[in-house]
Amino acid sequence: MTIIHQRLEKAFQLTKDLVESLIESHLKLDIANVPSNSIGSQLWCIIGARQSYLKAIKHGGTWQGFSCSLENKYSKDEILKLLDETMNELKTITVNGKELDILKTAIELLEHEVQHHGQLIRYIYANKLPFPQSWNDRYTV
Secondary structure: OOHHHHHHHHHHHHHHHHHHHOOHHHHHOOOOOOOOOOHHHHHHHHHHHHHHHHHHHHOOOOOOOOOOOOOOOOOHHHHHHHHHHHHHHHHOOOOOOOOHHHHHHHHHHHHHHHHHHHHHHHHHHHOOOOOOHHHHHHHOO
8 A cells, every 4th residue: 555545544534533523513513703614514525525536546537527425514424424435435446656647636635635624623623622532643633
């Protein structure tokens, strides 16, 4: 397994850990008094990006367009199901760096996921929610 694959799996797991630590009503929270969407909307984007980037990787790194199968961004069960599905899909894909376009696409997926982690940290702080231990270990929050 390559380092990029390991980093993607770690980032994917951190996202799941955070969702597992939330209660469903938290998915509707935003950041008060600033332009923001909801935590659930952030997760919709993460899932859609995973699905779209993984599809591109399967097509040799060629972008196939953005789509997201998440129907209810406020359903913790549906979000967790799709996070697991995309994690399992990642495990079936070889990202070995031999094909530059595939490697670039995998790195873009990792950048996207981690960028959302930074945003979600702000949401969690703004709403005074606790972080799971894995986030304390990784991001010292």
